[in-house]
Amino acid sequence: MELLLQQILSGLATGAIYACMALAVVMIYQSIGHLNFAQGEMATFSTFVAWQLITWGFPYWAAFALTVALSFAGGVLIERVVFRPLKDAPALSHIVVFIGLLAIFNNASGFVWDFTIKTFPSPFGQGPMFGAFLNMHQAGMIACTLGMLVLLYLFFSRTRLGLSLRAAAANPESARLVGVRVGWMIALGWGLASAIGAVAGMLIAPVVFLEPNMMLGVLLYGFAGAVVGGLTSPIGAVAGGLIVGVMENLAGTYVPVVGSELKLTIALSLIILILIFKPSGLFGKTLAKRV
């Protein structure tokens, strides 16, 4: 029983990171209708920026805040420079550009900061918490993610800018007709996704260590979370990410064959199973078309 509880809690901790990545993916999917394969490498790059700032002597939270701000600006810039000219291009062009961006960010991280593994500090420490169920950093990951979700929820439901963003995602043509600057809303979506990814990267880096390929696996779990929850539902993406995190941990502990070797296979199998049996995800809306 104690083991079960422990595995669920630490599943929730990594699940929180998957949830962040899932949320970042959904944020961009909702505004342009494509999956951003480069989301993970963008987050890794952001994390390297944070590492650099900390190495230069910035206090942790100052580096954290600055990295989030820079990542937001970077996300907006990528949309304006790269994706705005592509806005009517077919899906395949988008996919090629996403893969290009993935390679560019991956190589840029390696070029600037080299490919050796780096340790990344945790602001919460590694001491035990709640008996031995969680360590401080895991608890911090969950708390940070929840805090960010609450802020995002308030932003989307209580502010006029949040309402404009939702309108632009739901119905761009009608949004233009009420005067919403849809192009900028898409850029803002990219900025938010990039900032959320940066938070996820900085929270997971103390656990998996920092190197250019750090987010590769994490992004796959994030995709799994987004697909499980439904690509059209931010809340679903978060729930999906948490579900994937807990399932991964429980399967690794209780299904002997799986061990830690086949954990990633579980995530990928989940994506395939959900797409076959419930393509809209657990929380997504089935898009009905009037004929």
Place this chain on the structure above:
Amino acid sequence: MTALLSVHGLTASYGEGQVLAGLDFEVQRGGVTVLLGANGAGKTTTLRAICGMVRREGSIIFDGKPIQNLSTEGVVRLGVAHVPDGRGTFTQLTVDENLQLGAITRRGRKEIEHDIERCFGYFPVLKERRSQQAGTLSGGEQQMLAVARALMLRPKLMLLDEPSFGLAPMIVKQIFDIFRTLNASTSMSMLIVEQNAALALELADHAYLLETGRVVFAGRPDDIRNDPALRRSYLGY
């Protein structure tokens, strides 16, 4: 009366096909202009061209400013509210959020709240549905919401694309009564595209007949009623 909107040599095309072949027309300040014509005459495209939703050329002067090169958002921000065909409802958002979005370019929370109450005065059923998802409303209620959302802009000009389309006669009457009230009590101008010519001509002070992207007749509603050929074609008696 002076012209609030004057359009000269307006052309518009979807890809290869040209839909408007040089239109000239005006909407007077505080006036109601109606565009009549068969399906495919270019009525909807005319409204979309004014708002920059299709590629257009020619001159469009609104309130003294040329707007033919502005984006849709830019035109809307000058005070042109468009109730499109299909109503353009944000179906996943609530009625209240739809109305808030109508006023998204405006400032002043108090005034916006006040205007929402004013819209509820015109369409009391929307108040009952206030926190409901707009997609769950009936067709008539969605049309009311579309008109209310357009009013939330406090527009100088409202473009209405077939406001009676697909609605029960009772609802149509209710909506056109509101248009009459608005026309009498505010300085807002209206440009209406309508299949129901008799209804639209009762409200209008100017009418244009469109055929295959051209204006073939321009005049007052009485000119159409008194012309036997036009009356038979457009009013059916």
